[in-house]
Amino acid sequence: MNKLVKRGISLACSALLLLGFSACGSQGNGESAGKGHLVFQIWDQGQKAGMEAMAEAYVKSHPDVTIEVQASGWDEYWTKLEAAATSNSMPDIFWMHSNQMFKYADNGILADCSEIVDESNYSEISVENAKGSDGKIYGVPKDKDIIGLLYNKEIFDEAKVDYPDENWTWEDLENASQKIYDETGKYGYMAYSHDQIGYWNFVYQNGGQILNDDGTAAKYTEPATEKAMEYYIGLQKNDWCPTQETFANTAAPELFFSGKGAMYYAGNWDLINLCATYPDMNGKWDVAVLPKCPDPAKGDGRASISNSVSYATAAKGKNRELAMDFLTFLGSEEGQKIQGESGAAIPAYNGLEETWVQTFADKGYQLDVQKMVDMFDYSVKYVNNPSRPSWEPKVEQAMLDIYGGITTPEEGIQKIQDLVTEAIEEE
């Protein structure tokens, strides 16, 4: 009996070994241009189908090419990509986030894509996010994103509050939240700790800035910035807003889709997945433009943070020629259209916003996503500079210390100002 078990285990092990070897063997075939195997790495499981649709379209006209899309989690993605870059074994095509663009581009990791990118075809923000510090283009613009207000129609009806519209200000947001809380006992606007989806929008609506225009100085202690940050942090003091502790237990989207809270801000990239994940909620929630600042220090009180992702390839990639050809396709009108139609993201290519909007209607999702696209008229580019990777985690921690009551907002914001200034100087 015992012997049998042992033999079984050893057989299974050797079978596994064989499998492993044969899997390795099948990878390195065909290296000539126009022929070969590409690995395409992304961090969003939700967009995998969209990326595969594009790969399929490319393979149809290039039958000798195979493309494998690999999706992983966000944290894991960057750990793996950095290790791969250090050992010169990067995937052939990968996504590059603007957070990390400078780091990779300035260290010579990314291939120069200037030749295959015609800047005039893409939205300005997407092109800016594809540039390194030297102003050259190191990626093909993939998409552009925007932040919007999600609201639960049922809770609004129950509390007899009018749905948010484009005339809403911060005051309307607060009043509606109060009324919802009074009438239904549910949370109103759920303002959780977040930069891009949270306080940055308020800061720019108020006419403040996080960094100066060329990213060389921190602006957290500017009066307009500080005031907006304190306003945003202070929202959690209201009964109708969950505290940061509550959010750590149950995140805002979970509270929203379980009918415990009426409103929260989210990026447009979440929408298609939310629709697919909560089919029962279809028609019971909608999106609106962000409420504007009623008395901005500067400007008209409107802003919404917009960021973008690029497709990139390694400067020293083995399949560079083929990868470049596929990148060209990804950046073409045809490729971008397929992306938009998958609902994964709003294409960076000018004039293709409609493909993304149409997808929601085609799939029967009752969501007024045109509102998201409307906000591009006054969108503000995602805050970024080369030292961002080193200051961002520290700023996040400092924000949590303010929420946790360890520091006062005033001290905390001063600390953030110092942290970012220090990081910029060290760079």
Place this chain on the structure above:
Amino acid sequence: MKKKAWGNQDNAWGYMMIAPTIIGLLILNVYPFIQTIFMSFTSAKAFGGYKFVGLKNYASMFSSPEFLRATWNTILFCILTVPVGVMLALVVAILLNAKIKGKVAFRAIFFLPMVVAPAAVAMVWKWMFNAEYGIINTVFHLKVDWITNPNIVIFTVAIVSIWSAIGYDAVLLLSGIQNISKSYYEAASLDGCTKLQQFWYITLPMVSPTLFVVLIMRLMTSLKVYDMIYMMVGEGNPALSKAQSLIYLFYRESFISGNKGYASAIVIWTVLLIGIISAVQFMGQKKWVNYDV
């Protein structure tokens, strides 16, 4: 006549036999360890670049409140989990050794947490500890912020950690207890010893070598705690700074902020800490561990 060690046929065979393990050890453990020591004296930049900075990482480490806090958190976590955990494991082992019905089933049940992936364990406990909808607050009619109250969170993590380790430790201790010869107990009961006296004067001294091994292992694991905190507390939690361990801080510095040099210094400090505490334990063992059976 002196034999040449390397020329000896038997020795050559011996070296060949251990070569796979030794080579693996050198490449996978020793080399990275030396590399880490070296990196802790540099300000490592992204993609393998670095600059030698001497003791700067260590200096800024010991002046950082975040680091000191993490060191204290780690030590506190050990104080919470090791004595209580090992004591409970001993009790469980003794109970599992008793003549009860379904003994095998109980042993399997206690060992079960060890088989489940730690990430899954942490997720399920996180839901149970949810302040608003969790089963623990609901059943006991409590209103405790288990995961987000900075003063409580480390106890919460410790509870889960003890729970998941108890089965494994108990099985080790059980094997130690079962090795104790029955004749000691027979002699003791003839002399009129109570059960408690039997435990105190026979079981405890006889099982002390196993107990020592369990203690050392548990201490090392506790000093290296990371996964529980990552899964249960995580980013976005205002209580994180009161719960993060040294290894968690290392993870954040190294993989999120990209300060590989500073992160290496944290790891070297952790290794030293484990070394010191283990050395103290080995010195202390002479006082209570009984090796003559």
